[in-house]
């Protein structure tokens with residue numbers, strides 16, 4: 580459990596470069612030291628291409644840094660084998676992707692229940708009730724059996740939020756969760772997200788430029804301040 584002054588997340592000496600396939604690499608991220616206090620809500624902002632998604636993917640363990648280490652609740656996730664990293668993420672990290680990533684063959688309810696199945700943290704008999712509760716709290720009570728193509732974008736995003744919260748993860752990451760919604764819907768969805776997700780035991784990191792988020796955050800991180808790679812840096816020759 581989050582306790583005292585121990586940060587929920589520590590990013591230490593992390594760099595990320597992408598190989599371009601022609602012998603060159605593209606440096607994207609160089610973060611010296613970053614901590615996220617347990618229970619805090621941090622908004623990450625920065626121009627397009629400044630490494631926001633890359634940073635979230637690293638914290639989620641979706642990808643590995645080129646150098647450095649990331650610790651999530653005392654687990655050095657960068658040292659875990661891939662299968663264990665996937666399991667750790669399923670149980671401890673909820674991730675709201677910018678583009679929802681819902682499974683199109685499954686209903687709203689099933690999408691949320693499947694996340695519980697993968698993690699195995701919620702007992703099988705409780706999954707339907709818990710998924711229904713979450714979706715109802717996000718205003719989707721009448722949409723439980725809808726597949727993604729029968730949901731509006733705002734509704735699909737609420738399902739993605741419910742899915743990220745399904746396992747009661749201590750860390751919730753959200754990558755511009757409302758960027759593709761109109762301003763009014765974005766405001767509503769973000770307000771609902773905060774109402775459901777904020778909890779003293781939960782650490783939130785949200786990439787957003789929306790006033791609703793900026794105003795309710797404990798901290799605002801600007802990529803221009805934390806990333807030593809300028810967002811317009813050209814590719815470099817690989818050192819071999």
Ligand SMILES: Nc1ncnc2c1ncn2[C@@H]1O[C@H](COP(=O)(O)OP(=O)(O)O)[C@@H](O)[C@H]1O
Pocket residue numbers: 597598605607625626627628629630631632633634
């Ligand atoms: N898999 C990849 N291969 C090569 N370059 C990538 C890859 N993913 C991201 N990038 C590059 O890294 C930079 C940062 O991307 P990203 O983290 O998505 O930025 P942001 O989310 O802030 O817009 C961009 O220049 C992007 O083109």
Ligand SMILES: [Mg+2]
Pocket residue numbers: 631632633754
């Ligand atoms: Mg991004």
